Amino acid sequence: TQKFSLYDNLSVMENLQFVAQIYGLTKRQSQQRIAQLLALYHLEDKQKVRAGALSGGQKQRLALAAATLHEPPLLLLDEPTSAVDPENRREFWERLFDLSDAGTTILVSTHYMDEAERCHGLAILELGQKRADASPQQLMRQLKASVFLLQGDNLRQLGKQLAPMSEVISTAQIGNTLRVLLAPALAEPQQWLQWQLPGTSLQRVEPNLEDVFVATTGVGYAKSAQN
Incomplete structure (x- = not known):
C-alpha cells in the first residue's frame, strides 16, 4: 500500500x-x-x-x-x-x-508518468471512467493532438494568453520553454500557432505520456471532445 x-x-x-x-x-x-x-x-x-x-x-x-x-x-x-x-x-x-x-x-x-511508462499496459482512469487503454508507446503514438515547444521572452504571459483558447488543450512551462498541446482538429497547427504568436521560436515535438494524460482527462478531455 x-x-x-x-x-x-x-x-x-x-x-x-x-x-x-x-x-x-x-x-x-x-x-x-x-x-x-x-x-x-x-x-x-x-x-x-x-x-x-x-x-x-x-x-x-x-x-x-x-x-x-x-x-x-x-x-x-x-x-x-x-x-x-x-x-x-x-x-x-x-x-x-x-x-x-x-x-x-x-x-x-x-501518478508518476515515468513509472507508468515502464508498464507493459496502461489504463488511464478518471471519475471511474476509463479514458485510455493500451501500451504506453501505443498511447503516445496514437495521440492526435499536436505538441510544440516555444522559446522566447515572457513565457508566462504567452501561456496565459494561449490557455483560454478552445484550440489549446494545455500549456506548461518547462524550464526556459513553454510546452503547448493543441487540439487535433487544427489542420495546420504550426501555422495557427505562429499566427497567434508572431516572432516566437517554436518546434514540433513528439508527445510524451504526460501529454496523453492531460489530453484524455479533465479540461483537456473536454477540449479534445469539442474539437
Missing part, C-alpha cells in the same frame, strides 16, 4: 515471520523464503531494526518482501513508491520486473 502498513514496533525479521505465519508457511519454508528476501531486498543488516526506524525506501522494500513471501500469482500495488527517492524507486522497479519475469502479474496504480 501507499502507506506503510506493517508494524513499526516489530523488527524487520519479526514482521516477516509474522506475515509468513499468516500465509501458512511452514517453519522451514518461512526460514528459506525470509533468507532469500532479506538478501534480495538488501535488508540482511536490518533484521533486528524496528520497522519504524527504517527509511522510506527500506520500508517499501520490506513491504514488498512481505507481500511476496508466499510467491503470489497476482500482486496489487497502490502508489508503492510515493515519498521514495529516485535511486530506491529505480531499484524497486527492477525488483518488480524480476517478479514479472518469474510469472507474477502486477497491477500498479501510480
Whole structure:
C-alpha cells in the first residue's frame, strides 16, 4: 500500500515471520523464503531494526518482501513508491520486473508518468471512467493532438494568453520553454500557432505520456471532445 502498513514496533525479521505465519508457511519454508528476501531486498543488516526506524525506501522494500513471501500469482500495488527517492524507486522497479519475469502479474496504480511508462499496459482512469487503454508507446503514438515547444521572452504571459483558447488543450512551462498541446482538429497547427504568436521560436515535438494524460482527462478531455 501507499502507506506503510506493517508494524513499526516489530523488527524487520519479526514482521516477516509474522506475515509468513499468516500465509501458512511452514517453519522451514518461512526460514528459506525470509533468507532469500532479506538478501534480495538488501535488508540482511536490518533484521533486528524496528520497522519504524527504517527509511522510506527500506520500508517499501520490506513491504514488498512481505507481500511476496508466499510467491503470489497476482500482486496489487497502490502508489508503492510515493515519498521514495529516485535511486530506491529505480531499484524497486527492477525488483518488480524480476517478479514479472518469474510469472507474477502486477497491477500498479501510480501518478508518476515515468513509472507508468515502464508498464507493459496502461489504463488511464478518471471519475471511474476509463479514458485510455493500451501500451504506453501505443498511447503516445496514437495521440492526435499536436505538441510544440516555444522559446522566447515572457513565457508566462504567452501561456496565459494561449490557455483560454478552445484550440489549446494545455500549456506548461518547462524550464526556459513553454510546452503547448493543441487540439487535433487544427489542420495546420504550426501555422495557427505562429499566427497567434508572431516572432516566437517554436518546434514540433513528439508527445510524451504526460501529454496523453492531460489530453484524455479533465479540461483537456473536454477540449479534445469539442474539437
